[in-house]
Amino acid sequence: MAGPWTFTLLCGLLATTLIQATLSPTAVLILGPKVIKDKLTQELKDHNATSILQRLPLLGAIREQPAGGIPVLGSLVNTVLKYIIWLKVTTANILQLQVKPSANDQEMLVKIPLDMVAGFNTPLVKTIVEFHMETEAQAIVRMDTSASGPTRLVLSDCATSHESLRIQLLHKFSFLVNALAKELMNLLVPALPNLVKNQLCPVIEASFNDMYADLLQLVKVPISLSTDRLEFDLLSPAIKGDTIQLYLGAKLLDSQGKVTKWFNNSAASLAVPSLDNAPFSFIVGQDVVKAAVAAMLPPEEFIVLLDSVFPEIARRLKSSIGLINEKAADNLGSTQIVKILTQDTPEFFTDRGHARVAQLIVLEVFASSEALRPQFTLGIEASSEAQFYTKGDELILNLNNISSDRIQLMNSGIGWFQPDVLKNVITEIILSVLLPNQNGKLRSGVPVSVVKALGFEAAESSLTKDGLVLTPASLWKPSSTVSL
Structure with a gap:
């Protein structure tokens, strides 16, 4: 008859087996025969x-x-x-x-x-x-x-x-x-x-x-995301045909090295596309990509002297406000201020090879730089098309265009009005102020050291319904030839 120690051991082995069975990686590095x-x-x-x-x-x-x-x-x-x-x-x-x-x-x-x-x-x-x-x-x-x-x-x-x-x-x-x-x-x-x-x-x-x-050390090289960094760890290796697959977990760390988010188990199973003769493939799940985008675009506040920087937009804003309240439009001076605050962190979505970034924005209009209270405050649900591209071994995200999908009047000092009246000019303000600032932060790119470490000069990216895929550029050439 089995004793208590045997029973405890069997329970421990069973628990380990169940954990491994339900483990779903948040990233996978596939190494083809050429790289091996x-x-x-x-x-x-x-x-x-x-x-x-x-x-x-x-x-x-x-x-x-x-x-x-x-x-x-x-x-x-x-x-x-x-x-x-x-x-x-x-x-x-x-x-x-x-x-x-x-x-x-x-x-x-x-x-x-x-x-x-x-x-x-x-x-x-x-x-x-x-x-x-x-x-x-x-x-x-x-x-x-x-x-x-x-x-x-x-x-x-x-x-x-x-x-x-x-x-x-x-x-x-x-x-x-x-x-x-x-x-x-x-x-x-x-x-x-x-x-x-x-x-x-x-x-x-x-x-x-x-x-x-060396491969295990390679996957652990931190990826810089502005002040934060992303690190991967091996969950388990696997052999599929003539490829080695490294299933990875991930963690996000702040500037002090403190872990702010773990990604050791994805909420959904990460589909792993075939190599299709590519030397390697690095698949990163949508939840990790979303966290990386959020880390690079933290909540911020932008203050713009609209009449000085964008006089034509200031004129159109004044004309649109005049349709709501003529007195409020007349009060807009040469030092009128538009304040834009991005709320929380942006949301990242992929669907059929396309990606979008959605974010919540608070926009306030002040009649002048001396005004203590805004004329009105709007809550805006905005979204942009997200396009990934590569430059050498750097992955770069660019936000194309922006739409004000929903505008809500949060408070008003000029009387109640339907905010859709201002939709066109508000969208133009966001497009002119917010988008260039965010793309400026994203333009520095994210270095993906795995590309050159595996012997290639450049990478290319693609999107699946689960996340982001990096492979060597279609016209790839090894950075060095090794012979014995």
Whole structure:
């Protein structure tokens, strides 16, 4: 019968499973095979993988190769080695990596082609005898769900098979030398795969681990939003076909580094569009985009001497007020003031590839700069078309046009009136005063460091019903070419 401790453990595991099952990310970074290949290639270069291939102890591996208890084989090894002064890899290259889906779900196959030229010296000939060796290391990237820590991606089962090994003599020599070279190459067929597994596979594994650590650091780089900043954290990784998907949570921090909002669990499931051959895709949910827009457009107050800055609009305002109250219109002096206050934070909406920003505005009209009370106060529900575009690796939002969707008279010192009478001129004031100021704040853009960090110079954006998608520009070019 299970004891209390077992019951407690099972409850804890069940709770964890339920939390993971209901977890919905607020952002997803999808890395396609090209990015995975380029990043892993760079890590192999940083880990001096080709130098390790050049230092493979070929001669020692042949000497240690068991003869299987057959005296003939032992005699053959000794006979061959008697004529070998030295044997080593002279040149080595790691060719273009391949990333393939695995037959098993949540796994990915990485193929690493190896190209080497080895040479040996023998008293039978004065020149170095060279032969070409081709083989392929294969490894599996899988999910590690061990209880020792959070789920992560690991590289395992690294090996090379005899079937992928090709060895051929580069130049023909005398019959005796050719026969010696052939026997030597036969001895390398079982020895080389073991060398690759023991010498190179640990380097491949370390390279992948460093690549994965770099990716996790990359997603955590803060994104500046005026005085606030947005930070992402990994919720869990996943493997889908030949792509790596990093499911992310997010948090918004103020200028003091205090978290003001968490986005670890989205209210709605975030649809993840396919890569469509793009090297990577960064999908950010609508709730995060909304918070970012709000952080860049905090509530503000604008005061304008209308007659001095926009005299033609001041004239039209006076004419419109005259239709309501002639005396109030006559009281408008050259120092008349329009005060605009944006309330709360703007609302952000996406629908069928289009976005809008809605905001509440309070507008007050003062007859002069000396007036203590406004002639009237209006509450305005305004909205603008929101257009995202990119400049290099910066994402920029621009508000196009503005409409006064609803105007309400909040108070009036010139008598009650229907505020729609002023709709055209009020919309023009907001368009001339508020929109340029807000676009000025948005024009600095939001740097998206993931673009250049993954090797691309520019990005492009698109909208879905769930949020914002960033991919490399359609005419993308890698910022650097990595070769080994």
